[in-house]
Every structure is written in structure tokens, then in C-alpha cells.
Amino acid sequence: MTRSSTRRSTGAPGGGAGERPYDPAPGRRYPHLWGYDDTRFEFLDPRTVHLTGDRYPLAGAPLPHFMPFVEALLGVPAGPEHLQQTPPPPVLPEPVRAPAFLDELRAAHPGARIEDDDESRLIHSHGQLSVEEIYRLLGGGIPDRLVDLVVHPASEEEVLTLVRLADRHGVVLIPYGGGTNVSGALACPPRERRTIVSVDMRGMSRILEIDRANGLVVVEAGITGKELEVRLEQEGLTSGQVPDSLELSTVGGWIATNASGMKKNRYGNVEDAVLDAVLVTPRGEVRARPVVPRSSTGVQPQRLAFGSEGGLGIITRAVLQVWPLPETQRYASFVFPDFEAGVRYLRAVQAAGIRPASIRLTNNTEFRLGQALGRARRGTSALVAKLKKAYVTRVKGFDPERMVACTVVMEGSAAEVRQQARGLFGLLAAHGGLSGGPENGRRGYAVTFAIAYIRDFLNKLGILGETFETSAPWSRIHDITDAVEAELRRLCAERGVPGKPYLSYRVSQSYRTGVCIYFTMGFCGRGLADAERTFHEIEHRMREVVLEQGGSLSHHHGVGKIRQDFVPRVHSQAAIDATRAVKRSLDPNDVFGAGNHAFGPVAATASPDAGRVPDGTP
């Protein structure tokens, strides 16, 4: 799938005669959306929605405030009458076949699990980009190029065979983890004429060893975060890695994306948590031994797997840190009169060396979204809630249109958690904050896992949205958020977007030297001549604004294809050349041809300042 719908090429390789529809299993949910079959947002009546199933705290109860909130914020109506139907099965182009490759694979691994049905092919040809992938599919579109085969290796030996055969037969391999990528990294290059095989790693999900003496676990890289945590929990352990995609994404995917979990303050980002990863490339395995906490052994090729985005090889196993389950877990929430006050509080917390497992700060819009996802209130609880609100808004003078919320998870020994809580509450008053209670903290984190289901629901209502994130120095936060907001409003007005755009953001991670800002933007695409294209252009400009204001290209989503244009702005030409030299060394035939980040069609000339001596500003 390409970055722009205008490039949907009907003449792409793999098309042609014999195209046929596919038929998803009857009764099954449309298999391209996020998450679990039993979980989706549905209208109960024209104004009330609920989340089906019982997986999430949010599920089950009517949510009467949500649709009014959406309509008010977007300035457009959004009712059952706007729901688009799930599209009929699309006509897929015939695959590009590789019989010799397949014969040899089957000869070497008679039990090899190989799929070439349309549903498998389509599922494995996209990630979870909201607009360029999911919205397009819901509108009946398909990616410009599809994978031709899906293979599910069951062992490292099978991966080695796959890589060797692909190299010999001129086949492309695209590693596939949980399918949750949001940078277009799973999309096939539209002009690829070779057979493309998606290598679905989820069959390799064993825990190979738990090493309690050294706090390590050795896993096959296809294990999902949820499987990992369920099985570690049985042993009284946790990896502490909690990306928002935890339920679906895999350890290999985390490494390939250089991912980040919400509890990184305690458990580290993926580069801290993973001591070792085996990367199988066409020219052999990249790894370093022994596995030790830290070393100094020259340039560190073993770190090449991190952020490789499928372009160098297949990550087959990893050694991760594990921790005993925390003795104590405690949630908290705080409200502040405005976002600026909240940011000052976060800085003070960092400066004081207080490191709760997670601390996040939502802007006012995201705060109100959280409120709008509240259930219908009955009896005393509603009364209490009203009283509390009255206290906050009337007595303390908080403006409901400006106030923001901070949510916290503390984990560790009772003493650690006590000390953290003392520190966090102690700094509150000086920054104009008030406690919002533990339950609101817990709820804030629970909502995180529902966001992608909301995205799918809004997509069906013709409302396009996407998240994007950046890391930035503390001093750039407000410049970035202000510039993004102003530019989004300007562009939506200029392009004739109906109603108003939606923009919310949170500080999702803090570091001593800055933060991760996580944005959600959206608008109603109804009536636009080419909504997908309009969205793409506006979103591209948003990322540009972030860069102009001193933010990074990405904190943890990666580059993939949608951010590829910006690679020369963030990496110098010599750096890009070195990256490509690594690629040529490990994968000279471009077996791993997904074409993400510097491995894809990046502008050959670097940014204007690439040759300059850098100035003194960081």
C-alpha cells in the first residue's frame, strides 16, 4: 500500500486475468480490523453505543455520552444512518507464483504451513494504518500490491530454510508479527514483480528458557506480548513491556520497530529490555555472544535488528529481562487547571527523581474523551461524581474546557510505591493539582486498549483519524502542540473539511531530557472528493510541522513508508549510506524487500544542511 491513493495502480504486477473474489468465513467479523472478533462498538440506539464482549472494563454498559461528544467535537452528525456497510469481498489479483521455491520448501519441511487463500493474502498485506490501510479496505479498496503467499514457520530451522531458498529463488520475504504496524511497514512495494511471501512468525511462540538467576527469559520472537505476560505471570514474573498493542504485537515486532511500552520508567524501552536478539539474514545470523548486561566490543552490529523494520532479516529469538511481579501496584490520577501546569508538574516529578512505572498527561480534549466514555450513572455514584465536579470547577475554579488529567501507575515493593506516592502527592499542590483518585487512574489506562476499536467504529462512520507521535525536548512541547493544532485547523478549513477537526494529545512518556507526545487527529471525510488523499496530505504536513518545531520523526511507531519522505531530514547522507551498506552486506539480493525507512525509495540527495558543520544547538 502506498502513501497516496492516487498511486493505486491497476497495472501492478500480480494483477491480470483470473481475478476472483474471496469469501470470509460466514458469521465471522471482518478480519481486517483491530483486535478480537467479539469486541466492537455498536449502536444500541441512535445516540447510544456500547462495546461488545467482556474483555475490557469499558465493555457491556451503554455509553450515552460518547456520540454526543463526537458530534459536538467534530461538528457533524454521526448516527446509525452514517454507518457504512462492510464491503463485499474484493476481487484479488492472481498471485505471482514461485513453484520451485515452494517445492523445495515442502521438500525440506514437509509439514510447512503455507497459505495462499485470498483472506490470508489480504490480511497479511496490511497493518493497522487507520486511513491508508483500514479506511481504504472498509471502502472496498485493496492495497496496490498483495503478498502472494503466507508461510508460518514453526522453527528456526524453517526460517533458515525460508531465507536460504528465498535468496536462491529471487523471492521477497516480509516478516509479519502481530500485524499492528502503523507506519505502512507491512505494505508491499507496489512495483515488486517477484513473489512476495509474508512470513507470519506467530507459530514461533515458545518460551525456551526462564533464567531466574539472572532475570532473563529466552523466547521465540513470534510470541505476542499477551502470551508472554500470561505465561510469565504463571511463574510470578513479568517483562513489564506494555505497548498499547500488547495483546497482538510480538516481541520480534517490538524489536523491529524499536518499540516502547507505557511502563518504560520501570521496565525500560525495548532496547533496554532486550539483551539479545538473533537476526537471520541471507548472509548468516547477526548476533553477539555471550548475553551480558552490557559490553564494549567495538561497533555493535547486534543492535542492527532494532528498528530494522523487516529490511535486514527475520528476528527469530530474543532474550528479555524479566522481573518478579510487583509486590504492590497502585494507580493515581491528578487534575490540573491546564496543560501547561501539567507539563510543569511532570518536569518537577522528573527533576525530583520520582519514577513511577507510568505517568501520562492528557490534554483537555483527551481528558474530555475519557469523561465521554463514562457509563450512564445511577444513584449515589452519579451524585458523588457531580459533587466532585462541582468542587473542582466551582470551588477550585478549574475550567472544564481547559483542565487536564494526569494518570499514574506505581509498581514495585511496598516501600518503593509508598515513596513514589509521597513524592507525587507532595508536588501536587505547588502545581495547582488535585487528586482525582485511583479509580480514574485505572480507568485512564483501561481506555488505552479500547482506542483502536473506537478508530474502527469511527472509520465506518466516515470519520478518518490517526495517531502519530514524536519525542521532543521539554522546551519544545508547547511549540509543537500549538503549531500542530493551528496548522490542522488551517488546512482543514482550506480543504473544505466538513465540521471541525479533532486533535487530542498526551505526554505518554517522560525522560530527563524530554518527552513523547502522542497525538490523535481526525475529521469527517464525508463529501470530500478524495478523503483518503486529503487526509494523507494533511497528516503529512502535520509530521512536517512537528519536525520544524524540533520534534523527532517518531518516538516508537517507526518510519515504515508513511514517514519515509522525511528520512533525509533526520539522518545525514553518510548515515543513510552506511545503513544501506549494512543492507547490501547482509541482504545483497534484497530478499527482505519491504522497502521501509532508508531501505526504500528515499530521496537520493540529503537535506540542505547535511554537509554543514552543525551549529551549537542540540
Add this chain to the structure above:
Amino acid sequence: MTRSSTRRSTGAPGGGAGERPYDPAPGRRYPHLWGYDDTRFEFLDPRTVHLTGDRYPLAGAPLPHFMPFVEALLGVPAGPEHLQQTPPPPVLPEPVRAPAFLDELRAAHPGARIEDDDESRLIHSHGQLSVEEIYRLLGGGIPDRLVDLVVHPASEEEVLTLVRLADRHGVVLIPYGGGTNVSGALACPPRERRTIVSVDMRGMSRILEIDRANGLVVVEAGITGKELEVRLEQEGLTSGQVPDSLELSTVGGWIATNASGMKKNRYGNVEDAVLDAVLVTPRGEVRARPVVPRSSTGVQPQRLAFGSEGGLGIITRAVLQVWPLPETQRYASFVFPDFEAGVRYLRAVQAAGIRPASIRLTNNTEFRLGQALGRARRGTSALVAKLKKAYVTRVKGFDPERMVACTVVMEGSAAEVRQQARGLFGLLAAHGGLSGGPENGRRGYAVTFAIAYIRDFLNKLGILGETFETSAPWSRIHDITDAVEAELRRLCAERGVPGKPYLSYRVSQSYRTGVCIYFTMGFCGRGLADAERTFHEIEHRMREVVLEQGGSLSHHHGVGKIRQDFVPRVHSQAAIDATRAVKRSLDPNDVFGAGNHAFGPVAATASPDAGRVPDGTP
């Protein structure tokens, strides 16, 4: 300088007619040793030494216990009569001249500081390897190959010119920081026929910006740790980076070596502390912008500078984290009945999440070395010391030949330090530990900075010694130390080493998943046919034993040339190939031809298991 004295080639390029002696400035200390001119160990009488100058807490007072300790431990006499004289100025070979290169350099930078005198050439042709470099020099030897010129660039522009001209004129550049390298990384490849220029970076020591808002400092990479700290302290700040070489080593050297400071628990290792480094290569600058706390932008070429050991380019600037000076600093020391008990204590401290800035554990020999560096005691203080010792050894039953010491530095807010101290003292009794008081803790750290002066002094007495370090999982600690100790004894007996070998070690860093073990080994080389070669072979075998027992090749000293043989054991062939591909991309003409780690003469074939699917053990 090569790894073995047997390879000292008289036919090395750069030799030939016109060789002439050099004449160090009269009255000046022999300029090849460690540290400051005013600081050295000297005999006061045949049994008593002192440290001259007043830089160190250890300096000034007679140290009556040290030489008896040395003699007892090594089983050889060591008095003034064994002192070797500083050698006469050696005869240096003529330099390999590069007149066109020099002419163009002078034309572009008329003020360029260029040296070609013998003393500068010799100083810049070695680091601080105890035996292969310092002991050899003290014995009148010189490196197999010397640098031909020394240039001291004053600006990034001058570095860019140097690199461009070197690439054009076929000149080799070897970046030089504090000259404290202990892996042979500064040694010139003996067969290099091109002109070799040492690029002494210490003229580039400016602080370019202090960014308090984001806790960052931008520095030129030639600044030494001490300069950096002195100037930051004036601003109420610290980088917290305290490698043992702090006084002399540079920020650029730290990055190139992937160094580690003793307070990494609070301030991080160099890879944590440095957010950005500019690496100037013959094919342009490698860097990523903007400078942010963390990002996900594909493979990370900007990390190539870390551990590059001078082989890819010159690190010209860095952005480091800075911290406010700690509100509170507190030392502590503990004694344990034996090393095993001390290790159990360190693990318990880690498991409890207590992270003092530094916590170290010495083995019994190193504990006794610390005692032996005590001053002559008078009056009550001696009495108190005796009483304390009697309590520890008689009442508590500690064996002076087995007991060990743990030293701690806590830094941070008063609350943080209080919490850490409570945790540390709270775990003591359960592990059989006793407090040794803050003063012993402070002393333990102060001794660190005197170790290299002791090395120089013992070298002159014909006693060869070296430090080496490894990182290892917790579960491998005792296997590694036991195997190293047994093999050292066996080899020294086999080789007819006089007396007994010395071996001390400490756990200098701890991590959740393991530790850094820092060894010091030594023996008397008097009477051996080729002491340097014997030492080299024994030390090489020590490193091999560490690898066999699951330790890493290096925790923070790097690979350089003395560990180069082992590169194929710790990096897979594909990883080595990728590293070399980077090198060819950035430096196709091998301008940065120091030839360290994978960039040097590493065995072309990888280790026997490099092609295998790895087993489940980490």
C-alpha cells in the same frame, strides 16, 4: 605496537637512515606514564613509600604497610635496589613525510598546530597498556611503528579539512583523546607505510551550550572529563560520568570506547548519557537530528560512533545529559565475611530496586590492598582501628584472609539518599554484613585514582600488572573468578614466574541481569627470558578463560588490538561483515586505519558455531 613483542620489526616502514635520539625537556617527568607530573610513588626509606604532590587524599603521608604487602603477596623482594632507571631517550625512526598534505593543511588553516618532534610522536604512539606499552617503554623499547605527525585541530572546520586532505593524499588519521586507552587502540599498525597522523583532540574542549531547560550540554569532543566537571560544577551541574580515567580521558574517547563510569546507576553509561555525537568520516558526517531523548527512525546509524575505536571517523562533538549537583552525597562501607556473601548482598540490593550512584564489592585481596595503603597510625586512632578490627575478627568471627568490603556512594535529594541508606543498611544483617563507616567508603573511591600511579611504580620495580574487565550474568561470577585464579596460578608455575602471582578483583558495576568484574593481575617479571611475552601470553589466556566461563570480551575497556583475536568468538561472521561494510561505506580508503576490533586483522573465518542455530541458553 603489536600484541606480541616477538613481532618488533626492525624493517618497519618509517625506519632507516637518519635515526636520532630525542631529548625530553630537562627536569620534566618521563612523559609516558600516567597522570600528573607532580604525582608519583617514591621510596622514603627502603620499606616505606609515599605519593608525591597534594592532588590525592593518599598523597603526602608515609605509607609503611604497602611494600610489605606487595612483597608478601608476590613472594619477591621489592626495594629501592630493584628500581629501574628511566631509560635514555630512544632512537626514533624518521617519520614518513607527507609534504603535499601538510602544505594544503597549512594553506587552509595557517594557524594549524602541527608537531613532528620526537617526544610528541612517541607520546602519541601509545596508550596506557601496562605491559605492552608502558613497561616496554620503561625498558627502553619503542612501539613497532610510530605516528609521523601530530595535529591538534582547533575547530570542526579544521577536522573536516584534515579528513578531506587525508582521504585525498592517502594519509592515515588516528584520533587521540586523553591517551588513556588500555586496549592497544592507539598503537599504529606495524606494517602501515602511509603517513600516520595522530589527531590530538584536546584543543577542541569548548562547552558550546548549556541547555538547562532540557538538561543537556553541548561540548566539543576533546574536552576531558575533569575539565567538563570543573566547568559544569561552576554552573551547579554535573554529567555524573566518572570513569577511572576521568582526569585525563575525553568525551570523544568515552564514546569511541563505549565507556562506563562508576556512578552509572544514577547517571547512566556513556550510551545513556550521550544523546548525540557527530562523527566526521571521509564520506560525510554521521548524525541524526533533532536531538531527542529517544526515537524510532529505522536502523540507527548514529550509534555507530559508540565503540568505533577510531576506525570510522573523528567524533567532534557530543550532547550529554547534565544533572543538578546532588543535594546530598553520602558514602558508606560494609564488610562481609567472604566474597560470596558480598555478592549475595549486591543481588539483594538490585532485587530490592535500591540504586545508589555506585556500589562496589572488592575481593579479599583488593580489600587488603586498601588496608595496606593506610597511613602510619598514631595514638588513639590506631587504638580505635585495632579495637574495631578485634571486634570484627574476634567477636564476629570474620577471617581477615577471607573478608571483603563493599563501598557505596549515594547521591540525590536528601529523601532519595535517606531511602537508599535505609534500604542498604536494612539488608546488611541478613547477609552477615557490618558497617565499616563512611570514611572507609570515601577512602575506597579515593584509592581508585591512585591505582595507575601504583602501576607505574611497580613497573619500575620489574613487577608487571594489568587490569582487565568483563561483564557476566550473576550466575557466572564465581565460576569466572575461580577459573581465572586457578589458571593464573597454574600458568605462572608452568612458566617459572618468580614468587606468586597477584590477583584481585571487584564487582565494579551491578545490573539487574549481571555485573562487571574488574580484575587486576600481576607478577614479578625479573629473571624471565622474555617477561613481556610471558605476560602477554598469560594475560591472553586469562581473557580466554573469562570467555569460556560465560563472561564478555569487555565491559568498558573495548577491544583495540589486544582483544582482537577474540572478535570472531563474540560476533558472528555476518555481524563482522556488516561492520566492515559500514567501514567501507564511510571510509573506503581506510583513512581511519588504526585497525582496531573488527577493522583490523581479524581471522577471516568465524567461530565454529557461527553458522549454527543457537541453542536455548542465553
